[in-house]
Amino acid sequence: MPKARKSQISLLDTPYYHCVSRCVRRAFLCGEENGRSFEHRRQWVEDRIHVLSEVFAIDVCAYAVMSNHTHLVLHIAKEKADALSTEEVIRRWHRLYKGTLLSQHFISPDLRKDLHETQIKTMELTAEVWRKRLFDISWFMRALNEYIARAANKEDDCTGHFWEGRFKSKALLDESALAACMAYVDLNPVRAKMAKTPETSDHTSIKYRINAAKVGKTPKRLMPFVGSPRQKMSHGLPFTLPDYLQLVDITSRYIHPNKRGKVEHSLPCILERLNIEHEQWLILTTQFEVCFKLAAVKVIHLKQYAHNQHQQRVQGRQNAMRLLG
Template sequence: VYIDRLLYKGTLLSQRYISPNLRKDLHETQIKTVELTAEVWRKRLFDISWFMRALNEYIARAANKEDDSTGHFWEGRFKSQALLDESALAACMAYVDLNPVRAKMAKTPETSDHTSIKYRINAAKVGKTPKRLMPFVGNPRQKMPHGLPFTLPDYLQLVDITSRYIHPNKRGKVEHNLPTILERLNIEHEHWLTLTTQFETCFKQAAGKVIHLEQYAHNQHQQRVQGRQSAMRLLG
């Protein structure tokens, strides 16, 4: 109830509920109604869809007021996808880090504002690891520490080579070996480019190899394994 009051006005009943003077006059059924409503509000606190709805409304109101216009701020709904293995994780990370390059807002990944790769590079230049980002801990092994199962040099090389293929002014192919991470994940070159330029359209609710998609569908009690064809074609 109190969180709702901070973000929204709440209902007339909830406003009376949080007021010590007015609450004592509420009937038992009214108090029960507020408590049931509070349960709904608590669930919204960890609901991504509700968070994005609230965020979109706030930004849209501000943007429309500034531009003297109306309508939605974002073109479409957001997508929430589960990343089930290292292949999907690497592809999604590169996809997001290269968004500014694809949008022609930056010439290189290291000059892309508001990206994790730029943040990691700036920290690495002074010999530090970003505190707000999950660290790279190297190749998968026994007694694996908590972190991303790659090395930072491998990931930087991966993103750099990928960016050369999708950069609008560099249409030719780079004639050198594929990065170590691609060989380790056993993803073919053409398939990797598809993943890192069309990641959101390749998968639905979850992304990963077929075996992981099947396990995900089983855990979610889904009769169909969504994304099976994309997984077989792109991730092997």
């Protein structure tokens, strides 16, 4: 029986998670099928991801919108949610949901003065519930998937499930797993022959980052890079943007079947810092979902994660030892 989603999220171990949602019966989310194009739905998904990144206290590290599934690498920023005022929590929640009549009165300066003390206390308690949801991955994915499902069903003039029962999530327990998973997500369209290069892969975080970099900007709706992996992971992605772009580009040259060129020079310095061999890296960035089930990390940390999750045995030990050392 699948584990409850809340039991798979452990901020004690990591704030980083890889989430995948697939359409029911592998139906088409986007792309073309039976002469009908659903390509415009990709923009729906990407726009919604950007909106949610501004509402939730959850950072988006990477994403890719595919024909029948979506990939997201998310970072839970609990400290950001804790720092929000009660009013800000309510305003953020109202960007997605109507809230209640009481919450509407609470954030209105003219109407709030007429509220009783018990009503204010009730609203403050409700806001604390909403605050917890703002750094809850399940609520993030719910706000994404329900919105897209309703829009798609309306367009198709039908009802029923659009997505599979639950999204899948994997914990990314160190910077090696994080880098591998981000590259895996960003290169999905390249592996699927939907794009020739990472920078031309539409509706992906890698293209979004590259377009922003071309004009000297940092994308507002993605988690920024902070540099050395020796820094605490909670403050930002532990790589530099140039290193990551070079890493993705070189990896794409090896995995793309239609590419004639082959990179002969040494691997990017980021791989040396993470101490991952060339062959191991290629396996990770082309078979990441297959290699890891619940968590991805070096085996020494995987044991601690299993202990914290009260697992009777360490799942994924062999792949962790083989691929991450």
